[in-house]
Amino acid sequence: MTMIPLLVAAAIVAAFPQDPQVGAKSAAAAPSIVVMPGDSWDRDGSSLPPGSVVRLAPGIHRPAVWRAVQGTPEAPIVLRFEASSADGAGGQAGIIVGGEVGLELLDCRHVRVESLVVIGPTVAGIRLRGGESLSLRSVLLARLGPDDQADGIDAEGVSDLRVQGVRIDGWSDAAIDLRDVRDADVRQLELLAMSGRRNGVGIRLAGRLEGVRVEDAVIRGVPVGVELDGVETVEDAAAPASPSPSPLGVVIRDLLLDRPAIGLEIRSPTGVLIERSTMVDPEVAVRLPDGASPRMVRLVRNLVVWQPSRLRAFGEVAASARPEGITWGESLWWSAELPTALAILGSIPGTLEVPPRHAPDPKIDVRGIPSETLAAEFGRPTR
Numbered sequence: 523m524t525m526i527p528l529l530v531a532a533a534i535v536a537a538f539p540q541d542p543q544v545g546a547k548s549a550a551a552a553p554s555i556v557v558m559p560g561d562s563w564d565r566d567g568s569s570l571p572p573g574s575v576v577r578l579a580p581g582i583h584r585p586a587v588w589r590a591v592q593g594t595p596e597a598p599i600v601l602r603f604e605a606s607s608a609d610g611a612g613g614q615a616g617i618i619v620g621g622e623v624g625l626e627l628l629d630c631r632h633v634r635v636e637s638l639v640v641i642g643p644t645v646a647g648i649r650l651r652g653g654e655s656l657s658l659r660s661v662l663l664a665r666l667g668p669d670d671q672a673d674g675i676d677a678e679g680v681s682d683l684r685v686q687g688v689r690i691d692g693w694s695d696a697a698i699d700l701r702d703v704r705d706a707d708v709r710q711l712e713l714l715a716m717s718g719r720r721n722g723v724g725i726r727l728a729g730r731l732e733g734v735r736v737e738d739a740v741i742r743g744v745p746v747g748v749e750l751d752g753v754e755t756v757e758d759a760a761a762p763a764s765p766s767p768s769p770l771g772v773v774i775r776d777l778l779l780d781r782p783a784i785g786l787e788i789r790s791p792t793g794v795l796i797e798r799s800t801m802v803d804p805e806v807a808v809r810l811p812d813g814a815s816p817r818m819v820r821l822v823r824n825l826v827v828w829q830p831s832r833l834r835a836f837g838e839v840a841a842s843a844r845p846e847g848i849t850w851g852e853s854l855w856w857s858a859e860l861p862t863a864l865a866i867l868g869s870i871p872g873t874l875e876v877p878p879r880h881a882p883d884p885k886i887d888v889r890g891i892p893s894e895t896l897a898a899e900f901g902r903p904t905r
Contacts, residue, residue, distance in 0.1 A: 573597035578616030585621035593632030692716025778890035800890035825901030848872025
C-alpha cells in the first residue's frame with residue numbers, strides 16, 4: 523500500500539538533504555528520542571527540551587499532537603523519520619498513517635519538521651495553529667480526505683514559517699492553506715491532483731498576511747490553481763481608511779499552473795504581486811466571484827498558453843464583482859487559435875497597462891519554461 527509513496531519520499535529526501543548543523547547542535551544539547559511504531563508520541567512543552575531530535579523508527583506510526591513545544595533559535599527541536607538502510611534506497615521508513623490530522627503543532631516555537639511522510643488522514647496532513655519559527659522541509663503528504671475539507675498543510679496564526687520541498691498527492695479542499703500568517707517563505711512545491719479526491723484548490727491565501735512569498739511551485743490538474751480570499755496586509759487592516767497604498771503582503775513567483783479549470787480565483791485581496799508564472803490550458807484564466815473587490819493586485823510578465831478550444835474565457839467576472847483593482851503589466855497570451863478566437867474569449871479582468879502580446883509561440887517545455895528566446899522574459903524563469 524505504501525511502496526510508491528515511500529519511493530517518492532526517498533527521492534525527496536535525497537533532493538533536500540538534512541542540515542548537519544542541526545544534528546550537531548542538538549546532540550550536544552539534548553537527547554535523541556526514537557519513537558517506535560505504535561507508540562504514542564504526543565508531546566507538550568515540558569516533555570521536549572530545546573535541541574531534542576525526535577526520530578520516527580521504520581514502520582507505521584499513529585498521528586500526533588504537539589502542544590507548546592519550545593525550542594530556541596540556537597537549539598530548535600527537530601522531528602524526522604528514520605529510514606532503514608537494509609534495502610537500500612527502497613528501504614522501509616517511518617510514516618504516519620490515518621487519523622484526522624497526521625501531525626498537529628499547536629503554539630509551538632522553533633520546531634523543524636524534516637523528511638516526513640504522512641498518508642491518509644481525513645482532515646489535514648499537517649496542521650499549524652499559532653506559534654513561530656516553524657519549518658517544514660522534505661515532506662510528502664498523500665491521499666488526504668475524502669473529507670471535503672481535507673487540506674494538505676493548514677496553517678493559521680503562524681509567524682516565521684518556512685516550507686520547502688513539499689509534495690502533496692491528492693487532497694479535498696486546499697493543498698496549501700495559509701491564513702493570518704506573517705513572514706512566510708514557501709517554495710519548491712509539487713501539488714498533484716489524484717482521482718478519488720476533490721483536489722479543490724492548489725494554494726489558498728486568506729486573512730491578514732504580511733511578508734508571504736510563494737515561489738517555484740508546480741500545480742497540476744486542479745479545479746482552482748490559486749485562490750486569493752480576502753488577503754490583506756496587516757498595515758492595511760489596521761488603517762482601512764488611509765488613502766496611502768499598503769506594502770505588498772504577498773508575492774507569488776515562478777508557478778506552473780497545468781490544466782486548471784480556473785487558473786486564479788481572486789476574491790478581495792489587497793497587496794498581491796504575481797509575476798513570472800506560467801498557466802497552461804486553463805478553462806478560465808481568471809475568475810472574480812460575487813462580491814469580489816480586489817485592491818493593489820498586480821500581474822507582471824506572466825504567460826498563458828492553451829490548446830485551441832480549451833480556453834473558454836480570459837476571465838469570468840460576476841455582476842457584483844469589481845475588477846478595477848487588478849493591474850496587468852506586460853504579459854504573453856498564446857494559442858494557435860489567435861487572433862481568430864479573441865472575439866469570443868472576452869476581456870482580461872482589470873486594467874491593462876500595456877496590451878497583452880499574442881506572439882511569438884513561446885514553445886514551453888514540460889516545466890512551463892519558454893524555449894523561444896523572444897518569449898524568455900515571460901512565464902517561469904530559465905533554470
